[in-house]
Amino acid sequence: MAEERQAHPPPNMPERANISVRHVVLILSGKGGVGKTTVAANLAFAFANHGFRTGLLDLDIHGPDIPKILGIEGSRMDSYDTKLMEPVSVTGNLAVVSMAFLLPETSSPVIWRGPMKTGAIRQFLEGVHWGELDYLVVDLPPGTGDEALTIAQFAPNIAGAVIVTTPQDMAILDIKKAVRFVQTIGLPVIGIIENMSGMVCPHCGKEIDIFGKGGGKQAAEEMGVPFLGAVPLDPEMRKAADEGRPFLIRSPGMARDNPTWKQVDAVMEKLVRIVEEGGEIDARKEKMPLNPM
């Protein structure tokens, strides 16, 4: 569908950025604090772990948190012998671009109006040596602002948007707005992810539904869009983000059997099946060895 859209751009549409990527996946949420960045970082990590050449583009220009979550805060994007900037490499398969890599200090605020952000977003696509990518995961700021519109105009091969939510009623109203926003700008909704969906008490092992459970699935059904799955509220996931480690490698050894990670993996696999139009993940793709930081 993405190719069809690009084959006949409206006459006043700007040209799409010239980067080599098979699928661009936008991650957004109707409201802040639902764990969109955490989900984007861990999904990108899961893609890379399955052998996909993955880029992660942090477009939360005013509050870029991806570098902190991945433990690459303080890294810089340099340009060597080409004029292109080098993204920051996390594993052999995962490269990251963030505004944070260009700021003099991590606490420096970015006070920019729309046109400056548009220029930066274009640079982050075309001015970066991404190489050949299978997936480019784009973490957008919450809500329905400029960044989403700009990337929707400039990025090639957009597979669509993934909407992250928490299960409670207040968040569900915002999902509906986000779904309509994505549809209004002419992109497919790949699906909805319900984050912080129930929690297993670390003391008694009982499941506690802090924000409720099942609201994301219900909204997906009501809106007629796919439900990609649920990720539980897991204190280890919060700790991993605070410590700057992707969740999977926070506790090497136990990670692959961890129920939360299995959920992240299942969400990623469903996303791939939808994006690659019904195809199963290529079983020949060896899982890449992790590169603990």
Ligand SMILES: Nc1ncnc2c1ncn2[C@@H]1O[C@H](COP(=O)(O)OP(=O)(O)OP(=O)(O)O)[C@@H](O)[C@H]1O
């Ligand atoms: N499944 C989860 N289990 C436990 N903690 C989580 C989970 N998902 C996110 N968190 C924590 O919730 C907080 C908010 O997450 P995050 O920054 O990813 O949200 P966001 O929606 O991207 O926020 P913003 O609106 O600021 O962009 C962080 O402390 C993160 O570690």
